Amino acid sequence: MLSFEPLTPTAFLERSAGVFADRVAVVDGDHRFTYEELRDRSRRLAGALHAELGLQPGERVAVLAPNTHLLLEAHYGVPFSGCVLVALNVRLSAPELAQILSHSEARVLLCDSDLGELGAEAIRLARSPARIVVGGPDSDEYEQLVAGAHPYAAPVADERALLALNYTSGTTGEPKGVMYHHRGAYLQALSQVIHADLSASSRFLWTLPMFHCNGWCFTWAVTAAGGTHHCLRKVEPTEIWPALRNDGITHFNAAPTVLSMIAWHPAAEPLPPSRAVRVGTGGAPPSPALLERMAALNMDVTHLYGLTETFGPAVVCEWRPEWDDLPLSEQATLKARQGVNNVIGTSVRVLDSDGVDVARDGQTMGEVALRGNNVMLGYYRDDAATRRAVPDGWFRTGDLAVHHPDGYVELRDRSKDIIISGGENIASIEVEQALASHRAVLEAAVVAAPDETWGEVPIAFVTLQPDQSVTGSELQAHVRERLAHFKAPRQVHFTDLPKTSTGKIRKHVLREWAVSAPEDVHDQGSEAESREADR
Numbered sequence: 001m002l003s004f005e006p007l008t009p010t011a012f013l014e015r016s017a018g019v020f021a022d023r024v025a026v027v028d029g030d031h032r033f034t035y036e037e038l039r040d041r042s043r044r045l046a047g048a049l050h051a052e053l054g055l056q057p058g059e060r061v062a063v064l065a066p067n068t069h070l071l072l073e074a075h076y077g078v079p080f081s082g083c084v085l086v087a088l089n090v091r092l093s094a095p096e097l098a099q100i101l102s103h104s105e106a107r108v109l110l111c112d113s114d115l116g117e118l119g120a121e122a123i124r125l126a127r128s129p130a131r132i133v134v135g136g137p138d139s140d141e142y143e144q145l146v147a148g149a150h151p152y153a154a155p156v157a158d159e160r161a162l163l164a165l166n167y168t169s170g171t172t173g174e175p176k177g178v179m180y181h182h183r184g185a186y187l188q189a190l191s192q193v194i195h196a197d198l199s200a201s202s203r204f205l206w207t208l209p210m211f212h213c214n215g216w217c218f219t220w221a222v223t224a225a226g227g228t229h230h231c232l233r234k235v236e237p238t239e240i241w242p243a244l245r246n247d248g249i250t251h252f253n254a255a256p257t258v259l260s261m262i263a264w265h266p267a268a269e270p271l272p273p274s275r276a277v278r279v280g281t282g283g284a285p286p287s288p289a290l291l292e293r294m295a296a297l298n299m300d301v302t303h304l305y306g307l308t309e310t311f312g313p314a315v316v317c318e319w320r321p322e323w324d325d326l327p328l329s330e331q332a333t334l335k336a337r338q339g340v341n342n343v344i345g346t347s348v349r350v351l352d353s354d355g356v357d358v359a360r361d362g363q364t365m366g367e368v369a370l371r372g373n374n375v376m377l378g379y380y381r382d383d384a385a386t387r388r389a390v391p392d393g394w395f396r397t398g399d400l401a402v403h404h405p406d407g408y409v410e411l412r413d414r415s416k417d418i419i420i421s422g423g424e425n426i427a428s429i430e431v432e433q434a435l436a437s438h439r440a441v442l443e444a445a446v447v448a449a450p451d452e453t454w455g456e457v458p459i460a461f462v463t464l465q466p467d468q469s470v471t472g473s474e475l476q477a478h479v480r481e482r483l484a485h486f487k488a489p490r491q492v493h494f495t496d497l498p499k500t501s502t503g504k505i506r507k508h509v510l511r512e513w514a515v516s517a518p519e520d521v522h523d524q525g526s527e528a529e530s531r532e533a534d535r
Contacts, residue, residue: 045077
C-alpha cells in the first residue's frame with residue numbers, strides 16, 4: 001500500500017516544533033513563545049474546545065481579535081480540535097458580526113478583551129448564541145482555559161474537509177462564507193514561502209489582518225519556514241516604523257492604501273541597504289508612483305492578486321532578472337501588473353463573454369478566471385451563488401484584465417467599475433494611476449457619475465500628500481497629458497477616501513457621493529473642459 005498523509009497546515013507547526021523547538025515563534029508585546037510552546041498552547045486550546053467546551057468535529061469556532069497570539073494560536077488550535085475556524089473582521093458592527101455568527105452557527109467565540117463589549121453584543125443579537133471566552137490585556141479567562149486543558153490533536157482524515165470559513169466583506173450585499181479546505185491552505189502557504197522567500201531567519205510583521213483570508217495563509221507560511229511572527233495590535237505607522245528599524249523585520253504585507261500611509265509618513269526614511277524589507281501588496285493595483293517611493297525606502301514590493309475565494313494571492317508578479325537593469329520607472333510599471341499564477345495554481349485565463357480566451361495582445365479585455373487547489377470549495381450553504389461563481393469549473397473573479405504577450409495579466413477594472421461614457425469604455429484604474437503619478441497626490445479613486453449627455457462620466461476623489469496642494473483643473477490637465485482627453489475626470493473632489501477594514505476603497509460609497517457630491521463634505525475642484533472639446 002502506498003504511503004499517504006492528508007495535507008493540513010497544522011503539519012507545519014508539528015515540524016517546526018521539532019526542528020525549531022527553542023527558537024522564538026511569536027512576539028506579541030511582552031509575550032515570547034518558542035515553537036515548542038506555540039504547539040503546546042495550540043494543542044491545549046484544542047483540548048479545551050474538545051473536552052472542556054464539548055465541541056464536536058466540524059462545529060464552528062469564531063475569533064474576534066486583532067493580530068495577537070490568541071488569533072494566531074486559533075489558526076492551529078481550532079483545526080487541531082477538528083473544528084472549523086471563523087476569523088471575524090474586527091471592524092464590523094455588532095449586527096454584521098451577529099449575521100456571521102448566525103449563518104455559521106458558531107458554538108464558541110474567542111474574543112479579545114478590547115473587543116469584549118462588541119463580541120457580547122454580537123452574541124446577544126445572533127440567532128445561534130455562542131459561548132464567549134475572553135482573553136487579552138483585561139482578562140485571563142482564555143489563559144486559564146488553555147493552561148487547564150490537556151493537549152489534543154484530532155487526525156485529519158480528509159484533506160479536502162472544511163478547515164475555515166472566511167466571510168466576504170459584504171459591502172454590496174449579505175456576506176458569503178467562503179469555504180477553505182486543508183489541502184488548499186497547506187499548498188497556498190507553501191507558495192507564499194516560495195514567493196516571499198521566507199526562511200528561519202525571517203521576521204514577519206503582522207500589518208495585514210490575520211482575519212483576511214487567514215492572513216493570505218501567512219499564518220501558516222511563516223511557521224512552515226520556521227520564521228518569527230511579530231504580532232501588531234494596531235496598524236499605525238508610529239508602530240510600524242520603530243519595528244522596521246529596531247526589530248529586524250524582514251517581511252510584511254499590506255494593501256496599497258496602507259503602503260501609502262507608511263511610505264509618506266513623517267517618520268519614513270530609507271532603510272539600510274543591507275536590510276531591504278520584502279513587501280507583498282494586493283487588494284488594488286499599486287500605482288507606479290507608490291512603487292517608486294517604496295523602492296526609494298529600500299522596500300522590495302511584490303504585487304499579488306487574489307480574492308477571498310482563492311485563499312488570498314493566487315497570482316504573483318514574478319520578477320525576471322533581465323528587468324533589473326531597466327530604469328526605475330519602467331520597473332515600477334512592470335511591477336504594477338498582476339502577473340502569473342503562483343507555483344501551486346493553474347494558469348490564469350482571461351475570458352470573453354462566451355468563455356473563450358482573449359488574445360494575448362495587452363489590449364483586449366476580458367474577465368479573469370482561476371481554478372486549482374487554491375480555489376474555494378464553494379460558498380457555505382449557498383449552492384446557487386457557488387454555481388454562478390464557478391459555472392464551468394473556472395471561478396469568475398469579476399475583474400477585467402488584459403493578457404500580455406509574455407503571459408502576464410494586468411487588471412484594468414472590476415466589471416462593475418468600468419465607466420461607459422458615450423459608448424467609450426474608460427478603465428477607472430488607468431485614470432487613477434494617471435492621477436497618482438502627480439507628486440501632490442497620495443491616493444485617488446475614480447467612479448462613474450450620471451450625465452445627461454454621455455450617460456456617465458468619470459469623476460475623481462483625491463487625497464493629497466501632507467503639505468501639498470493642487471487644484472482640480474491642474475489634475476485634470478495632468479491626466480490629459482497622459483490619456484485621451486475624454487478619460488479625464490469631469491470633476492475632482494478632495495477628501496479622505498472611505499475604506500474597508502482591509503484597506504480597499506469603498507467604491508460603492510464613492511458612487512453614492514458621485515450622485516450628490518455635497519460640497520460641505522467634498523471640496524470640489526474645477527470642472528473639466530466641455531466633453532465636446534475633450535473628444
